[in-house]
Amino acid sequence: MxxxxxxxxxxxxxxxxxxxxxxxxxxxxxxxxxxxxxxxxxxxxxxxxxxxQTGQPDNVIIIRAASETEVQSSLDTAQSHILETLPHIARGPGGVSMLSKESLVLISLIKKDTGGPSNVTIRGTRALGLSLRPQVQLIEGRMFRPGSNEIIVGRSIANGFEGVGLGQTLNFARRDWQVVGVFDAGKTAFNSEVWGDAEQMQQAFRRTLYSSVIAQLDSAAAFDTVKQAIADDPRLTVEVKREQQFYADQSxxxxxxxxxxxxxxxxxxxxxxxxxxxxxxxxxxxxxxxxxxxxxxxxxxxxxxxxxxxxxxxxxxxxxxxxxxxxxxxxxxxxxxxxxxxxxxxxxxxxxxxxxxxxxxxxxxxxxxxxxxxxxxxxxxxxxxxxxxxxx
Known part of the structure; x- marks a missing residue:
């Protein structure tokens, strides 16, 4: 045998x-x-x-109801002020609400490898926007100054496109924008974005509306409470999602x-x-x-x-x-x-x-x-x- x-x-x-x-x-x-x-x-x-990985577990993103992306969304000033009063929004140093009103637009830049144009996301944000995203770290230069025509670019943008290196000047929306920093967001989608001051971006693109509101909750378990508070307020025509789920849906x-x-x-x-x-x-x-x-x-x-x-x-x-x-x-x-x-x-x-x-x-x-x-x-x-x- x-x-x-x-x-x-x-x-x-x-x-x-x-x-x-x-x-x-x-x-x-x-x-x-x-x-x-x-x-x-x-x-x-x-x-x-x-x-x-682009999202944080205790962050939420709020966009206009029925919008699938931040680029498609628009929130007026009145609604953005109401969102600041939502319960369970985390507080930062000095009692500041951990909430950032942001604007997104697309511009076309020239790729280094092909020499052809490709759309790039421009995000108007604030210094607080960096605090809400701990995975984003400046690796060259410095943060843009509020109220200025300064921008910082993701590592993938700096490596893959022409004219966006540290110290270079980028022209869009009829303005010159100086690249003062390069950030690394790890293996996240933020590496493919350009960030600048939200108010300056709105002025340059002649916009009065925000695209989204990003907020940090004092507890990830508070999401359902915040979602219900938004649903119960007739003044709000918005949708809230966990940030991780929002970006997962994008894929x-x-x-x-x-x-x-x-x-x-x-x-x-x-x-x-x-x-x-x-x-x-x-x-x-x-x-x-x-x-x-x-x-x-x-x-x-x-x-x-x-x-x-x-x-x-x-x-x-x-x-x-x-x-x-x-x-x-x-x-x-x-x-x-x-x-x-x-x-x-x-x-x-x-x-x-x-x-x-x-x-x-x-x-x-x-x-x-x-x-x-x-x-x-x-x-x-x-x-x-x-x-x-x-x-x-």
Whole structure:
């Protein structure tokens, strides 16, 4: 009994090493498919993580009812004053309400890599806006002065666009704006924004309305109370969301597109990989017919043969899966930018590999190995003993 479980399984290693070229080519094809599958999943995870991390758990964002983005929203002065009186708004030093009225507009800047224009978000905020976002840290220069034509830019903007380096002057809304600082917001969407004084932005763009109000609650658990207070006030036609949820919603459309595109590509490529594995395993069965007959003649069961050949296919796919996963992991070093279809502004983010994606990629590789090897393994197990031995 011990022999019948050991020798057929040893064929897995021996024959993969014997057929080195075929093994490398087949495993390489599977590795390519796994690379594409993993990279797409990492791209989607990176996009979602970037937007979710943009928000703070105890922050809320208030925009006009039925608006999906800050750019589409508008809040008049009267409503913004009422929002300042909401319950459970946190207090800062000196009893100041931790609340920032902000304005957002889009302008077009020239990208360094393509030389073409792309939309960039301009956020009119206050010094308090920086306090509400602890993940935002100045890495060069200083904060803009209130009431001035000074701006600070996110690291992705400074690295990816022309004319926005520290000390340079940017012209928009018929004004010259001096870049006095560069900030790093970690892996968040704020890295793709330009910030300046809210009042100066409103004057420059001839606006009297705000886009949104960002507020910090004295407790994250107070959200439902604040939401109910807004709903009960007939003077307010606004919607409040947790900041993290608001930015997570921004990723849905683009993430869905990436997921669908990635799934389609992975299915198409995986069909080719499965066919390649099947051809490889059928070739292995054909070249080892006499060996299979001999094993059956000395007492090995059909199940032993089936397990041996199916195991060979699974190991082949596992090797390809590990190589593809390892190659995809290096994509975390790459940062890309694309247009956020919700805001129509540039958004920079990085690939993100999670344990769930890694496990899913290996299971995907094993699934290809199973479907590519099950029919050849079944054929090997069903070979006639006498005819197989005679083929030697």
């Amino acid at each position: 011990k022999i019948t479980t050991r020798i057929p399984l040893n064929y897995i290693w021996r024959n993969l090493l014997t057929r080195r070229l075929t093994t490398v080519l087949t495993a390489g094809g599977m590795a390519l498919v796994v690379f594409v599958f993993t990279a797409v999943q990492m791209l989607e995870a990176g996009l979602k993580a970037t937007l979710v 849905k459309m683009l993430a869905a597109f990436i997921s669908i595109l990635g799934t389609v590509l992975s299915v198409i490529f995986s069909i080719g990989a499965v066919i390649g594995a099947m051809i490889t395993m059928y070739g292995a069965v054909a070249s080892r017919t006499a060996e299979i007959g001999t094993l059956r003649a000395i007492g090995f069961s059909r199940l032993n043969i089936l397990i041996a050949f199916l195991g060979e296919s699974l190991l082949l796919s596992l090797l390809g899966g590990l190589v593809g996963l390892a190659a995809a992991s290096f994509m975390q070093l790459v940062s890309i930018s694309t247009m956020n279809w919700q805001t129509f502004a540039e958004l920079a983010f990085a690939f993100r590999l999670t344990p769930g994606i890694a496990v899913g990629s290996i299971l995907f590789a094993l699934a290809m190995g199973f479907f590519g090897g099950v029919l050849p393994a079944w054929r090997a197990a069903r070979l006639n003993i006498v005819e197989a031995v005679r083929s030697a």
